Amino acid sequence: MFFPEFTKLDPEAATAFLEEIKKDLAPITVPADKTIVQTTTVPFYEGYQFMALSDTTLPEPNTHYIMYKPGDLTVMNWTNEPLYALNERAPIKLDRKTVVPYAKFFFHYVRGVLGRFLIVEKPEEVEWSPNANDKEKEDVNSRIVPISYKGIGRDNLYTLSAIVVFKNALFRTDIKIAPYEMDVFDPESGEPEHFTIGQMKLTNEELLIEDLNVPIPPPPTDFG
Structure with missing residues (x-):
């Protein structure tokens, strides 16, 4: 977080x-x-x-x-549009030291239409419902690790690994971040995918635990 x-x-x-x-x-x-x-x-x-x-x-x-x-x-405004525009205008400074804080900032202040991806690095960062039991808390806590830098992949994108809560499930995912404006071949579609500087993409998602007793955030208002 x-x-x-x-x-x-x-x-x-x-x-x-x-x-x-x-x-x-x-x-x-x-x-x-x-x-x-x-x-x-x-x-x-x-x-x-x-x-x-x-x-x-x-x-x-x-x-x-x-x-x-x-x-x-x-x-x-809780969407990615203001940040992506600012990334080009500022421009954003991305390197090994800044990509992790940028990813944590991005996912804190950007909340998608489908829901919020909450990066968790410590057990206390998971918000539990009152009916959550000790067993599921222990299961989640045992899987939580800090976000990590994996380097620049063969696709020339910065690659991070993180544990995230999405709705009522826990996932491990890679976070891809473009170091500059570029086209990247998408193996799933077989087509090039255009990235602007700082644009993000989640890949290699792995479901770890589902049906967690956690509150599911509603769509954001003006104040988040």
């Missing part, structure tokens, strides 16, 4: 920042004097700040997330 360490702006700086980005943030609006602004950086977007804007006039969840540098603001 992705756990950013945010730094909170003081109220005066937060208000000034929100006034500065008001036009670029539209149609989203937040009350400048009632919004907590927190900031951090990520290693794969140089010069950008990753920011959380929490509207305290609303019940939680109440946080919008943005990637920002002066003159360029991207609102996270």
Whole structure:
């Protein structure tokens, strides 16, 4: 999972920042004097700040997330489109040290139409339903390992291996990430597949355990 360490702006700086980005943030609006602004950086977007804007006039969840540098603001909307566009514009910096944090960030803030792929690296990262029993928890815990870097495959894509929860099942999967814009031969379709820089694909999925007693997240709202 992705756990950013945010730094909170003081109220005066937060208000000034929100006034500065008001036009670029539209149609989203937040009350400048009632919004907590927190900031951090990520290693794969140089010069950008990753920011959380929490509207305290609303019940939680109440946080919008943005990637920002002066003159360029991207609102996270829980789809891959804003990130893929930013990857080309920034551009994203991908290497052996950044692909793992990028993958963890991506799957935390992108939630597909079919559901959310939740990378789990520690037992405590699995959210259990109250009726989950010790046996299934032990079975899951024994299979959880940290996400790992496997190198660049013969397809010239970065390859990671991860354990993920999807809906109510546990999988092991490879995560393929394009280091630059490229065409890759797809052995399943027999056709070339076009990738933009930073584009991802899950392959070699292996079902480990199904019918887990875990909550299945609903489709995302504006706040995730």
